[in-house]
Amino acid sequence: MYVTLAIIVLLLTMSAFFSGSETALTAASRPMMHQLEQNGDRRAALVNRLRSKTDRLIGTILLGNNLVNILASALATSVLITMFGETGVAYATILMTLLILIFSEILPKTYAFRNANGAALLVARPISFLVSVLSPVTHAIEMVVRFTLWLMGAGERRGIGPSMDELRGAIDLHTADEPEIRHERAMLRSILDLAEVQVGEIMIHRKNIAMIDADLPIDELVSQVLASPYTRIPLWRESTDNIVGVIHAKALLRAVREGQGQTEGLDVVAMAATPWFVPDSTTLLDQLQAFRRRREHFAIVVDEYGTLMGVVTLEDILEEIVGEITDEHDVAVPGVVRQADGSFIVQGTVTIRDLNREFEWGLPDEAAATIAGLVLHEAKRIPEVGQAFMFHGFRFEILRRHRQQIATIRITPPGAEPVAVSA
Numbered sequence: 513m514y515v516t517l518a519i520i521v522l523l524l525t526m527s528a529f530f531s532g533s534e535t536a537l538t539a540a541s542r543p544m545m546h547q548l549e550q551n552g553d554r555r556a557a558l559v560n561r562l563r564s565k566t567d568r569l570i571g572t573i574l575l576g577n578n579l580v581n582i583l584a585s586a587l588a589t590s591v592l593i594t595m596f597g598e599t600g601v602a603y604a605t606i607l608m609t610l611l612i613l614i615f616s617e618i619l620p621k622t623y624a625f626r627n628a629n630g631a632a633l634l635v636a637r638p639i640s641f642l643v644s645v646l647s648p649v650t651h652a653i654e655m656v657v658r659f660t661l662w663l664m665g666a667g668e669r670r671g672i673g674p675s676m677d678e679l680r681g682a683i684d685l686h687t688a689d690e691p692e693i694r695h696e697r698a699m700l701r702s703i704l705d706l707a708e709v710q711v712g713e714i715m716i717h718r719k720n721i722a723m724i725d726a727d728l729p730i731d732e733l734v735s736q737v738l739a740s741p742y743t744r745i746p747l748w749r750e751s752t753d754n755i756v757g758v759i760h761a762k763a764l765l766r767a768v769r770e771g772q773g774q775t776e777g778l779d780v781v782a783m784a785a786t787p788w789f790v791p792d793s794t795t796l797l798d799q800l801q802a803f804r805r806r807r808e809h810f811a812i813v814v815d816e817y818g819t820l821m822g823v824v825t826l827e828d829i830l831e832e833i834v835g836e837i838t839d840e841h842d843v844a845v846p847g848v849v850r851q852a853d854g855s856f857i858v859q860g861t862v863t864i865r866d867l868n869r870e871f872e873w874g875l876p877d878e879a880a881a882t883i884a885g886l887v888l889h890e891a892k893r894i895p896e897v898g899q900a901f902m903f904h905g906f907r908f909e910i911l912r913r914h915r916q917q918i919a920t921i922r923i924t925p926p927g928a929e930p931v932a933v934s935a
Contacts, residue, residue: 513591513594516587516590516591517591519584519587520584520587520588520591523580523581523583523584523587524580524584524611524612524615524616526576526580527577527580527581527584527612527616527617528615528616528617528619528620529620529635529638530573530574530576530577530580531577531616531617531620531621531624532620532621532623532624532631532635533573533624533631533635533638533639534570534573534574534577534621534624535620535621535624535625535628535631536624536625536627536628536631536632536634536635537559537562537563537569537632537635537636537639538563539624539625539628539632540559540628540629540631540632541628541629542563544556544629545559545560545563545629545632546560548633553633555633555636555637556633556636558636558637558640559632559633559636561640562636562639562640562643565643567654567657567658568643568647568650568651568654569639569643571650571653571654571657572639572642572643572646572647572650573639575646575649575650575653576642576646581612581616584608584612585604585605585608585612588604588607588608589601589604589605589608591604592604592607679704680701680704683697683700683701683704694872695835697872698835698869698870698872699833699834699835701869702832702833702869703833705796705832706795706796706797706800706829706832706833707795707796707797708795709795709796709832709865710792710793710794710795710796711790711792711793711794711795711796711799711811711813711824712792712793712813712815712821712822712881713863713865713877713881714796714824714828714829714832714863714865714881715792715813715821715822715823715824715828716822716823716824716825716828717821717822717861718752718820718821718822720822720861721746721822721823722740722741722742722745723745723746723747723748723752723755724736724737724745724746724747724748724759725747725748725749726747726748726749726756726757726780726781726784727749730776730778730780733780734764734768734778737759737761737764738761740761742761743760743761743762744758744759744760744761744785744809744810744825745758745759745761746758746787746812746823747759747780747781747784749781752820753819753820755787755812755820756781756784756787757780757781757784757785757786757787758784758785758786758787758788758810758812759780759783759784759785760784760785763783763784764778764780764783767783787812788806788808788810788811788812789811789812789813789814789818790802790811790812790813790814790824791813791814791815791816792813792814792815792821792822793816796829796832799811799824799829800826800829803826803829808826809825809826809827810823810825810826811823811824811825832865835869847859847861847862847866848862848867848870851922853924853928854924854925854928855907855922855923855924855925855928856871856922856923856924856925857911857920857921857922858883858920858921858922858923859919859920859921860882860883860884860887860917860918860919860920860921861882861884862882862883863877863881863882863883864876864877864880864881864882864883864886865877865881867883867923871925873906873925874904875904875906876904883921883923884917884918884919884921886903887901887903887908887910887918887921888918890903894913894916894918895910895913895918896910896913897910897911897912897913898910905925905926906923906924906925906926907922907923907924908921908922908923909921909922909923909924
């Protein structure tokens with residue numbers, strides 16, 4: 513009897529091993545195992561190899577687990593029948609159910625789930641050995657399972673990786689509120705959005721473009737180029753919609769130097785680069801690849817009718833990923849000012865994407881690119897100064913309007929609380 517009890521304890525221990533191994537190998541971090549394998553960890557390589565053949569791995573673990581559980585239950589039933597007669601069957605059922613549930617299922621699986629990476633590395637070698645030894649049996653079982661699934665019309669899924677929604681969900685799981693974590697979270701989301709956001713949503717609008725009339729006197733034209741904070745400036749002739757070139761400040765300065773500082777006779781249009789026009793429906797991912805392929809940093813955005821809409825630069829796309837990039841020549845334009853009562857004073861030209869990224873709001877940006885456009889879209893009219901609206905849980909109050917354009921808005925997010933702001 514003592515030998516039988518010792519064997520039952522051993523079988524329950526083996527059952528715990530199989531249950532914990534199943535949880536550990538399925539819950540272990542794939543990126544972590546991949547990185548460890550790249551660093552030369554052989555156990556991580558075994559984990560990846562085992563998970564590449566999921567059917568065989570699960571078959572081996574379930575085969576071993578059920579084998580030891582059934583054997584342990586049979587032995588316990590035999591012992592208790594000897595001790596209590598026929599009622600020993602009921603005692604054995606109750607006792608083994610509790611023992612298997614607590615010590616062979618819940619306890620090892622909970623531990624393996626909490627320490628998935630370490631546990632997976634620990635069990636990788638013995639499980640790999642069992643998979644090899646039991647491969648003939650598991651292969652036969654696998655064939656039966658596949659045939660049964662085929663009869664049920666459940667085809668095999670191949671080559672299906674994590675979807676975009678799964679990647680977004682994984683990013684959102686990092687809920688820490690530290691500034692560094694929030695910035696990293698925003699960057700990862702922006703990378704996933706590159707294939708969905710169009711250049712028309714991030715471009716510099718035509719009314720904010722620094723453009724120069726190509727027919728100006730050469731001295732005045734050079735002065736405007738030098739006074740501009742931008743390196744590349746579009747040149748227009750007769751109409752601002754007629755862009756004839758894009759002058760690079762360095763090319764102009766080089767020509768002035770070659771002329772010993774004399775500007776007479778310079779043909780600015782001739783030295784300007786040919787303008788590159790792109791449709792406003794181009795996605796940021798396609799435009800980024802086009803910038804790299806053409807080795808250019810500047811493009812002019814037009815709509816479906818060929819009308820000038822704005823300009824987009826490589827820096828604009830990079831800012832969509834890493835956030836605002838400023839240098840010593842950038843013009844400081846106030847956009848968002850946080851108030852002591854928790855609200856925000858926002859210029860109408862600020863983009864919805866920038867607000868969502870900065871404050872992790874969920875304002876929709878499908879129908880409009882700027883916050884003023886969103887208010888117009890939702891209000892269905894041009895609001896008056898002082899009017900307030902409630903959209904998507906936010907309160908929008910019109911503070912200032914320039915002609916028909918909404919210039920400044922006060923936005924109060926849901927649950928806004930007073931905060932301390934610097935004077």
